[in-house]
Structure formats: structure tokens, C-alpha cells
């Protein structure tokens with residue numbers, strides 16, 4: 001058992017044994033049909049019942065009066081850096097950060113060292129996670145101009161990641177013929193980093209020499225995002241291939257996806273909802289990300305698209321770098337920020353501010369990613385589903401501080417921000433892994449099961 005840094009130690013999470021029954025009593029439970037004050041039975045690793053008979057004998061009873069019970073968050077875009085870049089992050093630190101943040105499942109990107117571009121490298125990552133990760137995991141396979149056979153054979157993955165513009169790491173597929181092959185000759189769902197390489201390289205030649213990090217939003221500008229998203233959408237439509245636009249950063253991209261909902265889904269990250277170019281003077285390279293943050297108007301348009309259902313998913317793009325690396329002069333400073341342990345709280349705070357409903361947060365962060373990636377038995381609180389659960393105190397106030405972060409890089413762009421609404425207890429497959437500042441690291445999460453025949457977000461209702 002280890003204690004969360006600088007958090008007052010709370011009670012220990014309970015060690016589980018096979019077949020153990022836990023009753024979470026009197027929570028306001030966010031069910032697919034809406035919020036309901038009821039009790040949820042965890043039976044082993046599954047949700048055994050909702051509103052079970054009162055006389056039921058259980059091993060453990062949790063009084064959740066005044067608290068909300070949510071499905072665990074599924075974060076479909078993280079960079080956990082293992083193998084190869086573990087001075088920035090690793091699976092143990094990152095999965096603790098997940099547990100603390102109410103994230104019970106993550107899907108990790110292939111730009112590690114080596115890049116995850118073969119079935120063997122994918123299997124290696126899965127093996128690493130099976131001994132290191134406190135929460136459930138999946139890993140994307142990365143596309144290169146040459147690895148089509150690997151992309152065709154890959155299983156045990158949410159899908160294929162294409163860097164249509166380069167970012168951290170070596171992955172890039174900019175060549176049109178290679179992109180046509182990837183979209184035309186593979187069957188796994190595809191997601192992409194959409195920033196046009198030649199546009200931002202041209203901008204870099206003009207703005208990259210100023211040493212000002214604020215110029216990052218001129219280098220990776222709106223046009224770079226829109227051109228690449230348009231290109232990817234055209235590929236997806238022409239090849240009738242399921243496609244998910246990662247981290248939308250501009251209002252202009254929304255128009256490109258809104259009419260193609262049968263095939264195309266989109267997501268947004270907290271930093272593109274909450275940060276914009278006006279924040280560079282205060283935050284500098286802490287908010288240097290790819291795609292770059294844009295304007296306050298883009299923040300508003302992205303929020304509106306979420307609320308109107310044109311963007312379906314919120315994911316973090318958790319991409320840690322050390323503060324030392326971040327302090328290098330621009331453009332040597334790397335792009336990316338850590339977010340996995342604060343994303344749910346950031347959204348719960350918005351619920352408290354009246355900007356959105358709790359059920360919408362659950363849709364964006366739990367149900368929608370499960371549907372996009374054909375995840376089996378996760379994303380909702382339903383009988384028979386995996387007992388991946390997070391108990392939330394909507395009244396708890398706490399300040400985000402660098403020194404409290406579980407992520408190995410130990411900083412947050414939201415340092416100094418006080419939020420109302422925090423996860424307080426997290427169960428992964430029935431195992432309580434986090435409880436008010438303390439972790440149980442005696443269990444690991446499991447590899448997520450996908451059934452890509454389910455057909456994705458638009459075909460699938462959770463049932």
C-alpha cells in the first residue's frame with residue numbers, strides 16, 4: 001500500500017478475494033437511462049446487480065450517501081512513454097495517476113521508443129502493462145508508410161494511429177499513396193493526428209526563430225489543422241473506413257465532420273477546451289501542445305460542438321515531458337502536457353458551474369469511447385459489465401498543485417487551480433485501487449477486449 005504524495009492518508013482500499021461481494025449503497029448512480037439514487041453490487045470483477053434485494057449478504061458495504069457513482073473513465077488518448085522514454089513517464093506512475101483521476105482504462109499511443117509499429121511490439125507493450133498497470137489498458141498500432149502487413153494482421157488493439165503530421169517521435173505518414181493504402185486496405189478503426197506537415201514546416205521557417213513559445217500557435221496554425229482533417233475525412237469517406245479525429249483544436253474542423261456521422265467521430269481534449277493563446281504569457285511552454293491551442297472563440301465553438309453532439313469524446317492526450325525539457329527555448333521545448341489525473345475533476349467542476357450535466361460528462365468520457373472503439377463490457381454501469389467504477393464527491397474542493405501530481409513529470413498546467421468535484425474512490429474490475437489518497441498496488445488491470453464487428457459509435461448502443 002502506498003500513500004498518494006502530499007495527500008492526507010485516508011483509509012486503506014480493501015484487498016479483494018475471488019467472489020467477494022461489495023455493496024455500494026445509496027449513491028446517486030449515473031445509469032445509461034439517467035441518474036438514480038440506488039445501490040450497486042460488485043460481484044467479483046463484475047457488476048452483479050443494480051438495486052439488489054436489501055437482505056442480500058455481502059462481504060463489504062460502502063455507504064455512498066451524498067456521492068455519485070460513475071462508470072470508470074476510458075481515456076482513449078494517452079502517451080505513457082514506456083518503453084524508451086521513462087524519464088518522462090512510465091506505466092506505474094501513469095496508471096496511479098489514472099486511478100486517482102477516476103480513469104479505469106487507457107488506450108496508449110504508439111510514439112514510444114521503439115514506436116509500436118508491429119504486432120510483436122504491440123504484444124511486448126501488452127506484456128509490460130500486464131505487470132505494471134493498475135488500470136485496464138489497450139495500445140494502438142502506429143502506421144508507417146511501409147508497415148501495411150502489420151496493420152492488416154494486428155489484433156488486440158483499439159485501432160490504427162496515423163500521424164498525418166509529425167509530433168513527438170518519429171511517426172509520420174504524409175505520402176498520399178501510403179495513406180490511400182492504409183485507409184483502403186485495412187479494417188481496424190483508424191484515428192489520426194491531423195496537422196498538415198508542409199503547412200507547419202513552412203510556418204516554422206517563418207516563426208520558429210523568434211524563441212517565443214506563443215508563436216507555436218502561428219506555426220501549428222488553424223490552416224494546418226483544417227487541411228489535415230479535411231484530407232483525412234476525404235480518405236475515410238472515399239474508402240468507407242471508420243475514422244476518429246483526435247484532439248480537435250479549431251471550430252473550423254467541426255464543419256468537416258458534422259455531416260459524416262455514420263463513419264466519422266471526433267474528440268476534444270481538456271486543454272483545447274480550457275486554454276487558448278491568451279494563456280501563453282502566464283503558462284508559456286506548459287501549454288505548448290500539438291495541435292496548438294487556438295483562440296477563445298475556438299474554445300467556445302468546441303464546447304458548443306460537444307454539447308450539440310458533433311464531438312462525441314473527451315480524451316486527455318496526456319503527454320508528459322519533464323519541466324526541464326519544457327524550459328528549453330522554443331522550438332526546442334517539446335509539445336505535450338499531463339492531464340490524466342485532473343481531466344474528470346475539470347469536467348466535474350464544469351458540472352458545478354452549470355455548463356454541462358453529469359450525464360453528459362459520463363457520455364463523453366465513458367460511454368462514447370467504449371462505443372467508438374468497440375470495447376466489450378465497459379463504459380456504463382450495467383448488470384454484467386466490468387466493475388470499473390468511480391465514486392465522486394461533487395462538493396469536494398481541492399487545488400491542483402504540481403507537487404501533488406502522481407504523473408512522473410510532476411507538474412500540471414492547471415497548477416494553482418481550485419476545482420469543485422473530485423473522484424474519491426476508484427474500482428478496477430471490482431478491485432478498489434484508489435481511496436482518498438491511498439492506492440492498492442497489489443492488483444493490475446487487464447487487457448481490454450474489443451469486438452470490431454460491433455461497428456463503432458454510430459452502430460452501437462450499449463446493451
Ligand code: DOR
Nearest residue numbers: 167168289290319335336
Ligand atoms: O502535444 C503533443 N504531444 N501532441 C502529440 O500529438 C504528441 C504528444 C507527445 O507524445 O508528446
